[in-house]
Amino acid sequence: MFCLASASTIDRILDSAELLFAEQGFHSTTLRQITQSAEVNLAAVNYHFGSKQALILAVFRRRLDALNAARLERLDEALAPEEPPQLEAVLDAFVHPALALSHGRDAVGHRFMRILMHAFADRDDQLHRALSAEYAHVMRRFAAAIATALPGVEKKSLRRQLDFIVGALTHTMAECSVKDARAVANDLVQFAAAGLRSAVSSPAMDGAVCTLEMH
Amino acid sequence: MFCLASASTIDRILDSAELLFAEQGFHSTTLRQITQSAEVNLAAVNYHFGSKQALILAVFRRRLDALNAARLERLDEALAPEEPPQLEAVLDAFVHPALALSHGRDAVGHRFMRILMHAFADRDDQLHRALSAEYAHVMRRFAAAIATALPGVEKKSLRRQLDFIVGALTHTMAECSVKDARAVANDLVQFAAAGLRSAVSSPAMDGAVCTLEMH
DNA sequence: ACCCGATTGAAACACCTGTTTGAATCCTAG
DNA sequence: CTAGGATTCAAACAGGTGTTTCAATCGGGT
Numbered sequence: 001m002f003c004l005a006s007a008s009t010i011d012r013i014l015d016s017a018e019l020l021f022a023e024q025g026f027h028s029t030t031l032r033q034i035t036q037s038a039e040v041n042l043a044a045v046n047y048h049f050g051s052k053q054a055l056i057l058a059v060f061r062r063r064l065d066a067l068n069a070a071r072l073e074r075l076d077e078a079l080a081p082e083e084p085p086q087l088e089a090v091l092d093a094f095v096h097p098a099l100a101l102s103h104g105r106d107a108v109g110h111r112f113m114r115i116l117m118h119a120f121a122d123r124d125d126q127l128h129r130a131l132s133a134e135y136a137h138v139m140r141r142f143a144a145a146i147a148t149a150l151p152g153v154e155k156k157s158l159r160r161q162l163d164f165i166v167g168a169l170t171h172t173m174a175e176c177s178v179k180d181a182r183a184v185a186n187d188l189v190q191f192a193a194a195g196l197r198s199a200v201s202s203p204a205m206d207g208a209v210c211t212l213e214m215h
Numbered sequence: 216m217f218c219l220a221s222a223s224t225i226d227r228i229l230d231s232a233e234l235l236f237a238e239q240g241f242h243s244t245t246l247r248q249i250t251q252s253a254e255v256n257l258a259a260v261n262y263h264f265g266s267k268q269a270l271i272l273a274v275f276r277r278r279l280d281a282l283n284a285a286r287l288e289r290l291d292e293a294l295a296p297e298e299p300p301q302l303e304a305v306l307d308a309f310v311h312p313a314l315a316l317s318h319g320r321d322a323v324g325h326r327f328m329r330i331l332m333h334a335f336a337d338r339d340d341q342l343h344r345a346l347s348a349e350y351a352h353v354m355r356r357f358a359a360a361i362a363t364a365l366p367g368v369e370k371k372s373l374r375r376q377l378d379f380i381v382g383a384l385t386h387t388m389a390e391c392s393v394k395d396a397r398a399v400a401n402d403l404v405q406f407a408a409a410g411l412r413s414a415v416s417s418p419a420m421d422g423a424v425c426t427l428e429m430h
Numbered sequence: 431a432c433c434c435g436a437t438t439g440a441a442a443c444a445c446c447t448g449t450t451t452g453a454a455t456c457c458t459a460g
Numbered sequence: 461c462t463a464g465g466a467t468t469c470a471a472a473c474a475g476g477t478g479t480t481t482c483a484a485t486c487g488g489g490t
Contacts, residue, residue, distance in 0.1 A: 023338050027242045041469055046449060121336040123238055160402050164383035171382025187375050194413030195406035256439055
């Protein structure tokens, strides 16, 4: 049967791996660093997870599932009271759950944003599949919510602007100090809301938004 | 004296390294992959650059210098005619030179954005020093230019929003297909301009921009 | 023509990587 | 209490890493 006493070993490995992956990336982090930091035997990783790649996916999924579940939950809250929802409330539902991962005194949210950044940068196919499999559904729901909050926005343009928000979120949350994280999230919501509104207020300008073109 | 015939070897190494670094990151790319792709001997890297780390910095600086020089040049053009400058023109000067790196048919700009992404994600101290040493000056100049184009914006808030723009730029330009790059840049300029303007239009709201707070 | 520094080449270096093995230990179900 | 599967442990494995070495080759200056 499953012995829950061993969960201690598994969790120690996951925690240590998460910390080291966030700081050094996946490839630069060795199993010996992880097992030493977790105070478990080197073979424990391959015994409990099968391979280093499987450990990476496990570390990744543990937080991403929780993050996206929290996002959808807050999105439902934002969508419930009014129709159409307020744009800032929708963006809040996307941005702020990244902070909520940090329960207690440790900055799990901050760490996971660093890991997300590594995942985006790496060209690891398995990781990208896991990422988009989990993200695609969430992105679609948020795109739909924004589309109702902001009628008239183009689909392709909206998708692109969501990428702007994801990029800005991961970049700044991974870099900023932990105590600034909430202020960063608040600023980003305002920034993104204004950016999104600007696309719908000036219709029929697609592809020629700037007066300056390159030589 | 310097024999220019050897520049062929050095450039072949730099080109191959740049391509592989962009695709796989720094640590995952081996010297044997690089030298095999460049069709030079394995020892050539350590002979011409001293170490793999020095090669990484060389690949990095070659483009970053050109990128930031092009940015400052375009910024001067935007600042010359009018005082205060138009906000979109300033943002254009920051965003569009990333595309201009791609001369000819190959997408150097796109590749370098991927490398930038890896550099941001990695916690390589030397790389970060090189990055901020080169970027700090440029960022200061753009922050000043935006401040004159948008009087009343707070310094701390502006710095944060510049990080949003950098994050959105690297994330989307590294991910998007090459032919979409220009459209992405145009959209980003509009998006960022609106975001920046929103911070100054509603003063005295710092730290409480969202009505929704976490639990 | 020769010589000598600059460059290339093939091989080896010492070290580190993820993974596997098989015995020792733990822990619980019967 | 004991049998047996789950878990830990130390050690080794095969392969890959960046780097070094030293002989071979190149190429221009006196």
